[in-house]
Amino acid sequence: MREFGRLNQSLLSPLVAFCAAWLLGAVVSQYHLLAAQSDWSDDMLMVVLAVPIAFFAGGLIGEGAALRLAGTKAEPAELAPSTLLLRRILVVFLVLGLLELAHQFVKIGGIPLLSPEGNTLRFDQGGPTIVLTDLLTVAAIVALVKPRNPLARESRFELAVAVIALTGFALQAGRGSIILPVVVATAARWLYWGRPRAPVLSAAALLTFLAVVFGFYLRTRQNPYNPFEAELYGEVLPDIPFFLQPLVPLHLAISTNFLALQGLVSYFPTSAPFAGGAFDAVGLNNIFSGARNVSDVSAGLTPPWVTSTVAGPLWADGGFAALVPGVAMTGFASAGAFAMSRRTRSLRWSMIAGYLLFLALFGIYTNLWTQQIDWLLVVPLLLAVGAIAEDPASPPGLTGWAWVRIRRMIGRGDNNPERAERSRRPLGRKSRLAIGLASIGLGILVVLAVSGLAIQRLIPEPYPLFSTIRLPDSVEGAAAILTDSDLPQDNEQLRWVVPAAGSVHVYSLQPAAAAKTTRRSPAIADPGAPGTTAYDVGKRADWRSMALFAFQERGSSLSIRISPTAVGEAPPVDVLVPNSAAPTGATRDLMVATWNGTVPDLFVLTRGRPNSRPVLEIRSGESDFRAQLFITRLPFRGLETEQWSVDVGQISTLPRDSDGRTVKGTRPDLLLVHHDPAKEHSDVHVLLGESGFQWEAFQRDLDGPGSVPAGTAFVLGSTLGATAVYEVQRQGPSGPQLKVFGLTSPAGFR
Numbered sequence: 001m002r003e004f005g006r007l008n009q010s011l012l013s014p015l016v017a018f019c020a021a022w023l024l025g026a027v028v029s030q031y032h033l034l035a036a037q038s039d040w041s042d043d044m045l046m047v048v049l050a051v052p053i054a055f056f057a058g059g060l061i062g063e064g065a066a067l068r069l070a071g072t073k074a075e076p077a078e079l080a081p082s083t084l085l086l087r088r089i090l091v092v093f094l095v096l097g098l099l100e101l102a103h104q105f106v107k108i109g110g111i112p113l114l115s116p117e118g119n120t121l122r123f124d125q126g127g128p129t130i131v132l133t134d135l136l137t138v139a140a141i142v143a144l145v146k147p148r149n150p151l152a153r154e155s156r157f158e159l160a161v162a163v164i165a166l167t168g169f170a171l172q173a174g175r176g177s178i179i180l181p182v183v184v185a186t187a188a189r190w191l192y193w194g195r196p197r198a199p200v201l202s203a204a205a206l207l208t209f210l211a212v213v214f215g216f217y218l219r220t221r222q223n224p225y226n227p228f229e230a231e232l233y234g235e236v237l238p239d240i241p242f243f244l245q246p247l248v249p250l251h252l253a254i255s256t257n258f259l260a261l262q263g264l265v266s267y268f269p270t271s272a273p274f275a276g277g278a279f280d281a282v283g284l285n286n287i288f289s290g291a292r293n294v295s296d297v298s299a300g301l302t303p304p305w306v307t308s309t310v311a312g313p314l315w316a317d318g319g320f321a322a323l324v325p326g327v328a329m330t331g332f333a334s335a336g337a338f339a340m341s342r343r344t345r346s347l348r349w350s351m352i353a354g355y356l357l358f359l360a361l362f363g364i365y366t367n368l369w370t371q372q373i374d375w376l377l378v379v380p381l382l383l384a385v386g387a388i389a390e391d392p393a394s395p396p397g398l399t400g401w402a403w404v405r406i407r408r409m410i411g412r413g414d415n416n417p418e419r420a421e422r423s424r425r426p427l428g429r430k431s432r433l434a435i436g437l438a439s440i441g442l443g444i445l446v447v448l449a450v451s452g453l454a455i456q457r458l459i460p461e462p463y464p465l466f467s468t469i470r471l472p473d474s475v476e477g478a479a480a481i482l483t484d485s486d487l488p489q490d491n492e493q494l495r496w497v498v499p500a501a502g503s504v505h506v507y508s509l510q511p512a513a514a515a516k517t518t519r520r521s522p523a524i525a526d527p528g529a530p531g532t533t534a535y536d537v538g539k540r541a542d543w544r545s546m547a548l549f550a551f552q553e554r555g556s557s558l559s560i561r562i563s564p565t566a567v568g569e570a571p572p573v574d575v576l577v578p579n580s581a582a583p584t585g586a587t588r589d590l591m592v593a594t595w596n597g598t599v600p601d602l603f604v605l606t607r608g609r610p611n612s613r614p615v616l617e618i619r620s621g622e623s624d625f626r627a628q629l630f631i632t633r634l635p636f637r638g639l640e641t642e643q644w645s646v647d648v649g650q651i652s653t654l655p656r657d658s659d660g661r662t663v664k665g666t667r668p669d670l671l672l673v674h675h676d677p678a679k680e681h682s683d684v685h686v687l688l689g690e691s692g693f694q695w696e697a698f699q700r701d702l703d704g705p706g707s708v709p710a711g712t713a714f715v716l717g718s719t720l721g722a723t724a725v726y727e728v729q730r731q732g733p734s735g736p737q738l739k740v741f742g743l744t745s746p747a748g749f750r
Helices: 002-008 014-028 043-070 084-109 120-125 126-147 153-171 177-195 196-224 227-239 242-267 294-302 311-318 321-342 345-366 375-390 395-410 417-423 433-457 473-477
Strands: 465-470 480-482 494-499 504-507 517-522 534-538 547-554 558-563 572-579 587-593 603-606 615-619 626-633 643-649 668-672 684-685 697-701 713-719 720-731 735-744
Touching: 002 433, 014 242, 014 321, 014 345, 043 242, 043 311, 084 126, 084 153, 084 375, 120 126, 126 153, 126 177, 126 345, 126 375, 153 177, 177 321, 177 345, 196 227, 196 242, 227 242, 242 294, 242 311, 294 311, 311 321, 321 345, 321 433, 345 375, 375 395, 417 504, 433 494, 473 494, 480 534, 480 713, 494 720, 504 547, 534 587, 547 587, 587 643, 603 643, 643 713, 668 713, 713 735
Parallel strands: none
Antiparallel strands: 465 735, 480 494, 494 504, 504 517, 534 547, 547 558, 558 572, 587 603, 603 615, 615 626, 643 668, 668 684, 684 697, 713 720, 720 735
């Protein structure tokens, strides 16, 4: 293994650079500057430890493969001055890239750097043709690496190409596009031409540090009243000595990415199921229509921090099953390219190694391997153009091999015997080191994957099924299944309304009671014909018994009868309020819950049109449902009644916001249960009332099938003092039954 040690003694080795940077970032993140930062859970700790181990294991396999492919170690070849062919290629790349930039600027209606709305405008760029801007990246890297002395007179052409390409990127008002060619070229020159002089490295590091610090404070000072900026300047910086304040931007640049990852680890799969590849397909969103950006999820979990390191989308897609092989492949690619560059001492592999090292180190910030997959185009171009730069007459490697075969295919043969001989050279011989590295890497991956999957099984995925209870036969003919929406922790009573010759009875049962005793209310006059009335229950402050609300839509009015469920407690209250008819193709849900005050308010949800977002309106109970308290459109489309069940009520013990405070207030929330027969499980969504029903607190499967019997109702309930979902099947295999799924943790013992 001595050769392995010599191979990776350089700071540019991904096995050294990435693992050290990742572990340093993990350590730095333990010092909390922001209120949103908190101690890591065991799951988060396992994820953070798994990343460098998987990367190292994949890197061992990559280096083993590179040693097998490269064969014996080569000496660096003396590069000839740039030829006309190479310069023509650079000019073509430059022109095509600049034309695509012009196309992007025309499409978005301005040049971001020169536009007042540039910070917003630059995010409007996109489309399939934007990959042509990668030609500018390739041209800049080759132009900066090829000359031994980029400032020499004979290198002015290459320097001009690099400057023009970087200027084009500057017009996009993006930092990453400019930094990437410069950093990659620096690493590639280090690998090929030798380590730069210490003063040069020190000056570059100092300038980079000053640019980061100056840029950070310049941007944050522009919006001092935003939540983060207010916390930074009002709470964080006053407690930090002045001479340490320049380190704050570096700390936040690292630790906030781990903060976003922490949010995703706690969210998937506990509050939402794994996405199964949707987040890692975002780089191919023009091909995969179901691709999603994991930053959109982080924006709701840990705002404004949305970059979740290389591990974020991988974890969100499949947990350890996606994280371990995904990170291992990044290690395989970057460490393999590094070994090829050290073994072959070639320009092309030095540029590729520098480029993939940049992608690997950028994993401390975000996952460029799947989020921006430009490397699938840049790497082959660097390989081809680099080979031409090394030897235009007889390109080495795959480029020369392909050139020989292309000439044969077009019937021109090949008059260069050296190039033909080179294309027939066998791969490098097997070596004990190559086989050993690959074997060790595979062994580590197997152990890591098995351990990770075992740990992942301990993370609850679907909400558990607590109990299944046989219900009375009267449930089969129920017109409505109900619970009281204003009792988040003690909502154990399940009620159902059964019509009976011009009247209705309200039955109740406490599922958690040892003796399942069913109670029936006296007959309550029904204001309408059977099948035309909607019902809900709620508590009026002036009645001891539960109140039954009966709703009937009558053209341009809504008739509401509120009746006590106890004998002779009070006469029914009849209310008639103006009401517009539901749009064609839409259905309407009428529910009661207390939005504010002490009187139940009316929630009117109009839904079911496939191309429209549902409208939720809240009418004040204190005004006899005439005054409108709130109206909004939900962040969903359709919500057809055949596959979506709806209930409203308070849900306790919800997640915390980015400041570490509980997001739960006094507002009722909206429960949506999606029971799609095509899915393995039904899944539950909760829209927070405190967010105006715009923030989805969680999405998670229920431990039950997506296909449910006709007439099944889902309502909010309670079990062991914690919020639950009641699934009531009117027509079960052995009669009506109740399934209880726990949404939050049971209450502790006192």
